[in-house]
Amino acid sequence: MKIRHVLTAMVAASALCLTSAAAVMAAEELHVGCILSITGKASWLGEPERNTVEMIAKQVNAAGGINGKKLVLHIEDDQGDNTQAVNAANKLIKKDKVCAIIGPSTSGTSMAIVPVVQAAKIPMISCAGAAVIVEPVAERKWVFKSPQKDSDCVKRIYDHLKTKKITQIGIITSTSGFGAAGRDQLKKIAAEYKMDIVADETYDPAATDMTAQLLKIKAAGAKALVNWSIEPAQSIVPQNMKQLKLAMPLYQSHGFGNLKYAAAAGDAAEGIIFPAGRLLAVDTVAANHPQKKVLAGYRDSYEKAFPKDKVSTFGGHAYDALWILVNAMKKAGNDPAKIRDEIEKTKFVGTAGVFKFSAADHCGLDKTAFELLTVKNGKFVVLK
Amino acid sequence: MNMKDYIGIGVLALIVAVMPFAVGNDYYLGVLVFTALNCLTCIGLCLLLGYAGQISLGHSAFVAIGAYASALLTTKLGWNPWAAMGAGIVISLVTAVLVGIPTLKLKGHYLAMATLGFASIVHVVLVAAVDITGGPSGVSGIPRLELFGLALDTDTRIFYFCWALVLVALYFAVNLIHSRVGRGLQAIHGSEDAASSLGVNITVDKIRIFALSAVFASVSGSLYSHYVLYIDPGPFDVMHSVLLITMVAVGGIHSIWGAVTGAVLLSLLPEGLSFLSEGLAQFNIQYKTDYDTLIYGAILLSIMLFLPEGLFDGIRRSFSFFSKTNTETERGQ
Numbered sequence: 001m002k003i004r005h006v007l008t009a010m011v012a013a014s015a016l017c018l019t020s021a022a023a024v025m026a027a028e029e030l031h032v033g034c035i036l037s038i039t040g041k042a043s044w045l046g047e048p049e050r051n052t053v054e055m056i057a058k059q060v061n062a063a064g065g066i067n068g069k070k071l072v073l074h075i076e077d078d079q080g081d082n083t084q085a086v087n088a089a090n091k092l093i094k095k096d097k098v099c100a101i102i103g104p105s106t107s108g109t110s111m112a113i114v115p116v117v118q119a120a121k122i123p124m125i126s127c128a129g130a131a132v133i134v135e136p137v138a139e140r141k142w143v144f145k146s147p148q149k150d151s152d153c154v155k156r157i158y159d160h161l162k163t164k165k166i167t168q169i170g171i172i173t174s175t176s177g178f179g180a181a182g183r184d185q186l187k188k189i190a191a192e193y194k195m196d197i198v199a200d201e202t203y204d205p206a207a208t209d210m211t212a213q214l215l216k217i218k219a220a221g222a223k224a225l226v227n228w229s230i231e232p233a234q235s236i237v238p239q240n241m242k243q244l245k246l247a248m249p250l251y252q253s254h255g256f257g258n259l260k261y262a263a264a265a266g267d268a269a270e271g272i273i274f275p276a277g278r279l280l281a282v283d284t285v286a287a288n289h290p291q292k293k294v295l296a297g298y299r300d301s302y303e304k305a306f307p308k309d310k311v312s313t314f315g316g317h318a319y320d321a322l323w324i325l326v327n328a329m330k331k332a333g334n335d336p337a338k339i340r341d342e343i344e345k346t347k348f349v350g351t352a353g354v355f356k357f358s359a360a361d362h363c364g365l366d367k368t369a370f371e372l373l374t375v376k377n378g379k380f381v382v383l384k
Numbered sequence: 385m386n387m388k389d390y391i392g393i394g395v396l397a398l399i400v401a402v403m404p405f406a407v408g409n410d411y412y413l414g415v416l417v418f419t420a421l422n423c424l425t426c427i428g429l430c431l432l433l434g435y436a437g438q439i440s441l442g443h444s445a446f447v448a449i450g451a452y453a454s455a456l457l458t459t460k461l462g463w464n465p466w467a468a469m470g471a472g473i474v475i476s477l478v479t480a481v482l483v484g485i486p487t488l489k490l491k492g493h494y495l496a497m498a499t500l501g502f503a504s505i506v507h508v509v510l511v512a513a514v515d516i517t518g519g520p521s522g523v524s525g526i527p528r529l530e531l532f533g534l535a536l537d538t539d540t541r542i543f544y545f546c547w548a549l550v551l552v553a554l555y556f557a558v559n560l561i562h563s564r565v566g567r568g569l570q571a572i573h574g575s576e577d578a579a580s581s582l583g584v585n586i587t588v589d590k591i592r593i594f595a596l597s598a599v600f601a602s603v604s605g606s607l608y609s610h611y612v613l614y615i616d617p618g619p620f621d622v623m624h625s626v627l628l629i630t631m632v633a634v635g636g637i638h639s640i641w642g643a644v645t646g647a648v649l650l651s652l653l654p655e656g657l658s659f660l661s662e663g664l665a666q667f668n669i670q671y672k673t674d675y676d677t678l679i680y681g682a683i684l685l686s687i688m689l690f691l692p693e694g695l696f697d698g699i700r701r702s703f704s705f706f707s708k709t710n711t712e713t714e715r716g717q
Contacts, residue, residue: 039674076658082619086612086656087415090539093659094411106617108627111524115613119537132521139525177513177616184521202512 001158030066030099030334032325033074033092034270035113036127037105037317040079044258045105048302048315050075053102055305056322059102078109086111089116099334102321103127110145114381117142122341127314127323128179129254132352134362139289144343144362145322147313148277148352149176150256154185154368156275157195157251160372161224170199170222172213172237174229179205182228184254185334200223205231210240224248230255235264242268249273254370262375264376273383275370279316279351284382285371294349324348324355389558392552392641400547412655413539417611419651420546422605423644427553428600430643433632437560437573438488438591441625442499445506446598447706448620449476450605453511455523455615465529471604473599480598484591494663510617522616529610542611547609550644551602552586559641560596569593634687636694645696653680 032358034053037046053073062069074096075087083283085104092098093116100123106109107130114133117124118141126133126145132138161169183202188199196304199220201213214237217225225248227237237249252274259280262269278285282295298319299311324346325339346364348355353369372383404413426479432438452531453472457463463471487498510517517523529536529545536542560566563670571579572586580586627650637648657679691698 023421039676075618080618081612082612082616083418087411087418087655090411090414094414095409108522108618111522111614114524130521132524175520176523180514180519180521182463203640333487 003328005061012211015374018075027068029072031072031074031096032322032329032330033076033090033096033098033102035076035078035085035092035103035109036104037080037109038075038077038161040081042080042106044312045127045205045314046077046080047310048309049103049105049318051306052315052318053258053322054301055375056319056326059301060326066326067333069334071259071326078104080106080109082109082112086116086122087112093117093122094379098122099336100124100206100325100339102318102325107133107181111259114140114143114204123325123343124292125325125343127317127321129178131185132181137360137362140156140362142340144324144357144364145323146324146350146352146355147317148365148369149363150182150253151185151189152365153254153275153370154182154189155193155367156370156372157226157273158189158195159367160251162193164224166200166223166249167194168196168221168223169221169226170201170218170224170248171197171226172199172201172203172210173227174205174207174231174233176205176229176231178230178253178255182255186226186228188289195285196207202227203233205229205233207233208236210237210245214240214244214246214315215278218244218246224250224251226251226253228253228255232261232264235261235269238265238268238272257373257380259310259380262378262380269375269378272375274373274381276373277313277316277352277369278382279311279313280380281373281382285362290354291351298351313352320348320350320352323350386517386558386562389640393554393558394460396554396644397551400544403547412425412545415652417539417542417546419648420543420550421603421608421611422628422631422647422651424546424553424604424607425492425628426635426643426647427437427550427557427602427640428597429628430632430637430640431557431569432562432593432597432635433699434639434643436569436590437564438590438594439492439496439629440485440499440594440597441496441622442502442506442619443597443601443628444489444622445503446480446601447605447608447624448506448510448617449479450602451615451620452517452523452605453602453608454609455526458527459523459525465483465527465606465610468666469603472606474596476602477595480592480595484594487620488587488590488594500580500622500625505627507621510620517617520616522614524614526609526613526615528579529607536610544609544663546607554644561640565589569704572661587686618677634684634692634695635701636691636696636698638693639696642694642696645699646694653683655663 014343019315025321036049037043038050044156057071057073065071066346078085078088092101101162104123104126110126110128110133129147129150131149131151132141133145158295171186173179199217199222201217227234250272252272254276256274257280259274279295282299283291285292302311324343328339328342332342343358346357353365357364373380374383425443428442432440440673453475454468457468457471483502487495490498511520535547568584568589570612571584576586631646631650632643637644658677664671687695
C-alpha cells in the first residue's frame with residue numbers, strides 16, 4: 001500500500017516537473033502562424049508578404065524578441081486554394097499550437113478559414129481586402145484584417161467625382177472576388193452620393209479586349225468610368241479607351257496599385273486617378289504626414305533586404321498585420337484570448353493608414369487611409 | 385474474387401476505425417476528411433472511366449452542384465442539410481442525364497472535350513450568376529451536418545462519417561461491378577459493337593453509370609460544404625476535374641481499389657511534402673513549395689512510365705500470389 005502511495009506521488013511529481021518544464025520551454029518561444037499564397041495564382045500577393053514577415057521576425061529577434069521571448073514563425077503556403085488554406089489553418093492550430101495567425105492573402109482563402117479560427121478561438125489578421133471578412137463583427141470575434149476596405153475606396157472615388165460635378169458614371173469590373181466585391185460596393189454606395197450608374201459592365205479576369213463593353217458604356221452616356229480589378233487585364237481598359245478616343249476620365253481601384261499595371265498600359269495610363277495606400281507614392285507624401293516615417297522606413301528596409309524586389313502594398317499589409325500582432329503580444333504574451341482583446345484596443349500607425357481598432361470595427365481604417373494617386377510620367381504621385 | 389474485395393473493405397474499415405487513435409492529432413484527421421471526399425468522387429469516376437471506359441473531365445461540375453445545392457438551400461432557404469444534400473443529388477442526377485444523352489454518343493477525345501466544356505460552363509455560371517451563387521465572393525455561414533441529434537462538429541466525427549460513406553460507396557461499387565450491369569459495362573469498354581450485339585443497351589447503360597458517378601461527386605461536394613462551411617467557385621474549376629482524373633489514373637483505372645489508392649496518395653502528397661520540407665529545414669536545407677509541382681510531375685511521369693496500369697496494380701504485382709488469380713478472373717469476365 002505504502003509503496004503504491006510513494007509511486008503515485010513520484011509519478012505525480014515527475015508529471016508536474018514535466019509539465020512545468022514544458023511550460024518553461026514553451027514560454028521561451030512565441031509561435032505565430034502565417035498562411036500566405038506564396039505560390040499559385042495569387043503568388044504576387046504572398047511572395048512580398050512572406051518576405052516581409054520573415055524580415056520583421058529577424059528584426060524582432062535581433063532586438064531581443066518579444067519581452068525576451070523568441071518569435072517563431074510557421075509559414076504555410078496555401079497556393080491560393082481554399083482547401084489547402086483550411087488544412088494549413090488546422091495544422092497551425094492543432095499541430096504547431098500557434099497563438100495567432102497572419103493571413104491568408106486572398107479574400108476567398110480568408111473566408112474559408114474564418115470558421116476554423118472562430119471554432120478554435122485563435123485570433124487571425126487577414127491580409128485580404130473584402131469587408132465581409134470582418135463583418136458582421138458579431139460573427140467574427142476572432143477575425144481582423146489589415147488592408148483598407150473597398151467601400152472606403154469607393155467613397156474616395158465618389159468624393160472626387162462630386163468635386164468634378166460628375167454624376168453619370170459607367171462602371172466596368174472584373175469577375176474575380178476582388179472585382180465582384182467592388183461592383184457590389186460601387187452600386188451600394190452610389191445612392192448615398194447621388195451617383196447615377198448608367199452602365200454596369202463586367203469582364204473576365206483573363207479577357208484581352210474590352211472594346212465591346214466600352215462602346216456600350218459610351219452609348220449609355222457615362223461622363224466618367226470606374227474600372228475595378230486586381231488582374232493584369234485592367235490595363236487593357238485604358239488602352240482600349242485610347243484606341244476608341246474616349247475622353248472621359250478614368251478611375252481605377254486600389255487594385256491598380258502595382259507599377260507594372262501602369263507600365264502595361266503605357267501612355268494610356270497617364271492621368272488615371274485611383275485611391276491607394278500612401279506606400280506607393282512615399283516620396284510625394286508630405287514630410288509632416290504621420291505615416292511618412294513608417295512608409296519610408298518599411299520601403300527602405302524592404303528594398304535593402306530584397307534588392308531585386310520593389311516594395312508593394314501587399315507586403316505592407318503583412319507588415320501592418322505582424323506589427324499589430326507583435327505589439328499585442330508584448331502585452332498579452334501567448335494567450336490567444338488576451339492577444340485578441342489587445343488587438344481590439346490597438347492604435348497603430350501602419351503602411352495602410354492609421355489603425356484604430358474597436359469592438360465594432362475589426363478593420364480599424366477609414367477612408368482617410370486612402371490617398372488619391374495619379375500616374376505621371378509612368379510613376380505614381382499624390383494627386384494635387 | 386469477390387471475397388478479396390470484401391476482405392479489402394474489411395481491412396480498410398479496420399484502418400479507419402483505429403486511425404483517430406493512431407494519428408493523435410486532429411489536424412491529420414482534417415486532411416483525411418478531404419482525402420475521403422476525393423475517394424468518394426474517384427470511386428464514381430472509376431466506375432465510369434475504368435469500367436465503362438468513358439472519360440469525363442466534367443466531374444468538378446457535379447462536385448460543385450452538390451456543394452452549391454447544399455450551401456444555397458441551407459443558407460438562403462433554411463433547408464435541412466440532409467434535404468439539401470438530397471436535392472443536390474437529384475439536380476446532379478438530372479443534369480447528368482441531360483448532359484449524358486448527347487455527350488455519351490461521342491467517343492474518346494470528343495467526349496473529353498464535351499465534358500470539359502460542361503465543367504467550364506458550370507464554373508462560369510458559379511462566377512457570373514452573382515445574385516444566385518454569390519459569385520466569386522462565395523457563400524458563408526453554411527451549417528454543419530447533424531446525425532441523430534449529434535452535430536458533426538469535431539474532426540473525429542466528420543472523419544468517421546465521411547469514411548463510413550466511402551466504405552458504403554466501395555461496397556456498392558464492388559457489387560455493381562460484379563453484377564450483370566457491371567459486366568455489361570466492361571463489355572462496352574471492350575467493344576461497343578460487340579456489347580450491343582450481345583444485348584447490352586449501351587446508351588442506357590452509359591447514361592446510367594454517368595449519372596451514378598455524378599451522384600457520388602455530388603455527395604462529396606455536399607460534404608465539402610458542410611465541412612469547410614464556406615465555398616466559392618475556386619475549388620471547383622476545370623483543374624479539379626483534371627486532378628480527379630489524375631488520381632484515378634495514378635491509382636490505376638482498371639480497379640476500384642486503384643481509384644482509392646490514387647485519391648489517398650494525391651490527397652496526402654501536399655501534406656507529405658510539407659512534412660518533408662520541415663524535416664529538411666532541420667538540416668538547414670531550404671525547401672520551397674515551388675518545387676511541389678516538380679515533384680508531382682516526377683511522380684506522375686514515373687508512374688506512367690513504369691506502372692502504366694497504375695500504382696495499385698504495381699503494388700498488387702509485387703505481391704505475386706495476390707495478382708495471379710486476380711488478374712485472371714478479372715480478364716475472364
